[in-house]
Amino acid sequence: MTTKLETLETSLRNVLGESIQELKSALGEITIIVKAANYSEAMRTLRDHPELRFEELIDLCGVDYSQYGDGAWDGPRFAAVSHLLSIAHNWRLRVRVFAPDDELPLVPSVTDIWPAANWFEREAFDLLGILFEGHNDLRRILTDYGFIGHPFRKDFPVTGYVEMRYDAEQKRVIYQPVTIEPRENVPRVIREENYGIK
Template sequence: MTTHLEQLQNALGTALGDRVTTTVALGEITLVVAAADYYGVMQTLRDDATLGFDTMIDLCGVDYSTYGDGAWDGLRFAAVTHLLSVKHNWRVRVRVFAPDDDMPVLASIVPLWRAANWYEREAFDVMGILFEGHNDLRRILTDYGFIGHPFRKDFPVSGYVEMRYDPEQKRVIYQPVTIEPRENVPRVIREENYGK
C-alpha cells in the first residue's frame, strides 16, 4: 500500500517527467525547476487533474550567496513557492533559480494565481528579483526613493541613505548615512567564584 506522500511523488513524476528534480526531506517534497520551464511546470501543477494545486500559499525570494558558510557555488537568487491542493490535501514546494545573478529575471505566475501579485512585488522590492509579465512590479515595502534591495546578503546593515526632517527646508530630506560602521564585541566578565 502506498502512502499519501508516495502517491504525490508518483503523480508529480507522471505529470512533470524530467522537467523537475524532486527531493523529499522531513516529509515534504521540493521540486527544483529550471527558469525556462518554470511557468509551464506551474501551469501543469495547477491544471493537471491528478495534481490540482489550486492554491498558492506563499512565494518568497532567497539569496544563496552565503549559503552553507559560503560553500555554495550555484546560482545566487531563487524564488520559492508553496502550493496546496485542497482537493487532494497535498502540499509541494517549488524552487526556481534565476539564470543571471546580475539581473535575476523569472516568469510571473500572477496569471495562474492572482495571490502571487503582492508576493512577487515583495520579492522584487527586498531581493531585486524581476518577474517578467507582472503588470504592476513596483516597490511594496520600502519607500519610493529607496536605493537597493535590503534583504540581499551584500546590503549594508545601516543602508546607504537616511532620511530626516529638515526644519529649515520644512520637508523630509535624504542624506548619506552618518553612522560609522563598527563591530561590537561584547565585554565578558568572568568571576572565579560565580555561583558558589
Template sequence: MTVKLQNLEQALREVLVDKVQSLSFALGELTLVVKASDYLSVCQQLRDEPTLGFDTLIDLCGMDYQSYAEGAWDGQRYATVLHLLSVVHNWRLRVRVFAQDDEFPLLDSVSPIWPAANWFEREAFDLYGIVYDGHNDLRRILTDYGFVGHPFRKDFPVSGYVEMRYDAEQKRVVYQPVTIDPREITPRIIREETYGGNK
C-alpha cells in the first residue's frame, strides 16, 4: 500500500472511529464497509470533513451476493457500492453497505449528499430492487414500466417472466407469458487436430 493510501486509511479511522465496520486494501483502492444504520451519516462525513473531502461521486451500483464465492457467502445478499473521489486530496475510496433485509432491501438515499446519485440509485432499484429511502423520484430507468421483477438478481430467469408483442387486432402492445422454452446451451468442444486447416 502506498503512503498516500496509508494517510487516507489513517484519516478515515480518525474521523469515522467506530463507524468503520471494515477497511481493506484491494485492487489499488481502500474499501470501507459500513452498517446500513451508519451509511447516511458516514457519507455526509466523507463529503464534509476537510481531512477527507470526498466531493465527487464517480459511481454507485447495486450488487447481489447470492452465489458469491461459489455459494460460500453467508452474509447479507444485497449491497450498494460507491466509488468516491476527493479532488483536493487526489484519492479514491470504495464504500460498501449491505441492506439488512434480503426480502425488502432498503438503504438511505445519498442523492441529497451527491446529486449524481439520482440516476445511479434508480438504476440499482430497477435492476436489483434495492429501495433508496429519501430518493425523490425512485422509478424504473432502464426497463419499461410493465416489467416484472429485477433482471440483475441472480435468481431472475434468463428469459424473463413475460414477453411483449404488438397485437394488430388490438392495435397495441400486449404482454403475455414467455413462449421460449428454457434450455441449457452446452458449448461445442473442438477436439479434431485438423479443425480449421491446422495439420
C-alpha cells in the first residue's frame, strides 16, 4: 500500500518532470528544488494541475545560505522558500528556488499565482535583498524607507550601520553613526545540582 507522501512524490515527478532539480522526502515532508528559469511555470502547475491542486500559499520566506553548515555550503547564497497546501488532497509541499546571481538575487514573483505572496515577497526583499521580478509593489515593509542594507543577511552587523534618535533641538528624527560598543555576550551557566528545586 502506498502512503500519502509516496502518492504526492509520484504525482510531483509525473507532472513536473524535468522542472524538479531535486526532490527530498524527510521527516514526513517533501521538499522540491526548482530552477529559477522554471519557477513561475512550476508554481502555476502546482496550483492548477488536478493531481496536485496546491490552492494555498501558506508562507514564503527568504534564506541566506552563506554560513550554512558552518561555511561548508558551496551553492548559491539566496533562496526563496514557499510552503504550499492542497486542501483538496490534504497534503503540504515545500518549494525552494535559488537566485542564480549572489550579487543581484532575483527570482520570479508568484503574486499573480497567489496574491498572498505580496507581503511575504516584500519582507524577503526588505530583510534579505531578494528581488522578485514581476512584483508590482516591491518596497520595504518592516524597516524604515531610508534604511541602508538588509538586516537578515549573515554579513550584516548586529549593531547595524546607523542609529536614529529624536533630536529635540532640530525637532526631527536624525540618523547618526552607531554609538553602541560591540561586545560578545556569553551566557551565564549555573551548575548547581539543586538549583530551582525547593
